[in-house]
Amino acid sequence: MIAVDENGFYGKFGGAYIPEMLYPNIEELRENYLEITTSADFQEEFRSLLKDYVGRPTPLFFAGRLSEKYGAKIYLKREDLCHTGAHKVNNTVGQIILAKKLGKKRIIAETGAGQHGVATATVCALMGMDCTVYMGEVDMARQKPNVERMRILGAKVVPATSGSKTLKDATNEAMRQWINNPVDTHYIIGSVVGPHPYPEMVARFQSVISEEMKLQLLEKEGRENPDLVIACVGGGSNAAGAFYHYYNQPEVRLIAVEAAGLGISSGKSAATTLLGKPGILHGSRTLLMQTEDGQVVEPHSISAGLDYPGIGPVHAHLFDSGRGEFVAVEDEAAMQAGIMLSRLEGIIPAIESAHAFSALDQIKFNKEDVIVINLSGRGDKDLETYIKWGNY
């Protein structure tokens, strides 16, 4: 359980820095989300969809050959086996049920690589709700298959044409559209970012990941707690879910893996905790990559899902408080780790998740340690990037 205070702060980070035009929307959500999402009615529908539609629980797989290579007991939490190919759908299922209970008729969402957009379009189709996804013009061009997946699912995909035309601009655009449609529309944010209560709410929906991990580890290892949990972090929703139930157990090391892009000092990186300073983006106070003048810097990562200049406030706090260990992995190392996992275990990971595997080369652990790596998504969507990289 990761505690947030009544104003939505994790330590120094979080809050709701929003224009007054968004205040009623956010307030409606804040006042209702806990009561609705903890009700028996909601939980029944949520659990049933996670089981029969998403395909949960996802397996906890003992990766024998990988364990042998690194000299530890390494398990993979198979979020890549979720419907739509990544953990993102855990959150969209939760939020769409919430939106329905709030009486909303329309859904809007932002997306970077398109995974959250696809997960949103999917649940909108399932629930028969109108869906518009904002996506940076640049991302639309480089993630064409996901654009078409969303369209096949019946969603409207609108290009964000301002600023750098990527994820942060898509998020700006979705917020603007929420200002323009405050009454009938719910905004499904895809990560543990944005104004309170979003980070906390999304973390709760994703917490099913570590909830299952505990039960599965108990069965396989006779104990609920691993020694390490490793997850990649862009905004940080899969990491928030994988860390959630271990946060207050200091004996469990929480390893957050950021994208170093072409290198920390290359100017082409997305390693927010290393390069960022406290600042305000998308409604929350967090660590943020920015110029000295406080203008937001465009990040770079080979993985579109980690290509975000901020980080969820919960992770900023994890970093600031020293509870988490942060590692940065460069593009090249992540790609190599992706190939390594493909060859050792027969699993092609999403490039986001590949970063988490590369962290094994950077951190120290003991031979008897039980390590869980959150395999947040599958690599199908990244085939083109793998092919372009070509080094396999």
Place this chain on the structure above:
Amino acid sequence: MNRIDKLFKDKKKDILSIYFTAGFPELEDTLPIMRALEKAGADIIELGVPYSDPIADGPTIQDSNTLALQNGMSLNKLFEQLAKMREDISLPVIAMGYLNPVVQYGIEKFCKKCQEVGVDGLIIPDLPMKQYISEYKDVFDAYGLRNTFLISPQTSEDRIREIDKHSDGFIYMVSSASITGAKSGISQEQITYFERIQKMGLSNPRLIGFGISDNETFSTAAKYAHGAIIGSAFINLLKKAKKEGELSGVITSYIKKVKGE
């Protein structure tokens, strides 16, 4: 006396506030545009501090922000430009900008600089009331800066009363559920909202903004408040004026047209 306070004391209606982005269309246009606005008969200058991610603004103001940043505008540069502003500009000047650049510059340093150059008030749309009261109000007050909050058609009556209590200067009424520059014309629904707020008997004066672009929308809005604010339409005018190469004349004739003179 703070120039904003003085203006609202002396003038009770048809107050015209003009927004433009500092450093747009060109870096050194800031002061010439301010001078032209004063000469043309505007009542308040709302000076936009450009930001990379202006989430309450539509495409017109977004683009002007992007361009101003490309031109090299920054808070340092802006304060440099404004250093001698009060030699020939007597209108109230309000700095409108998003919170992050201000936080990075340093709140206290920012407020002190504002006071030094003669800025009278601030509009920071993503500074929530709660944070303002607990962390910012004392500093703003110490440097004589008025703070303006926004309200929208969705803002509850209780919240408006609360905002009125903590406002000094004026209240910025967002005319519809929208970002800047999104809608044109004023609907009956909006007028119902204007009337509803008018009847609340708030202690602060009100200016209506968003969707105000010409004499018709200005005079309609001004009927229900102390005046109105023009932003996107003025930015569009600046873009056009720059092509014609004659800023001051274009601004003067536009302001006169808006005021129906």
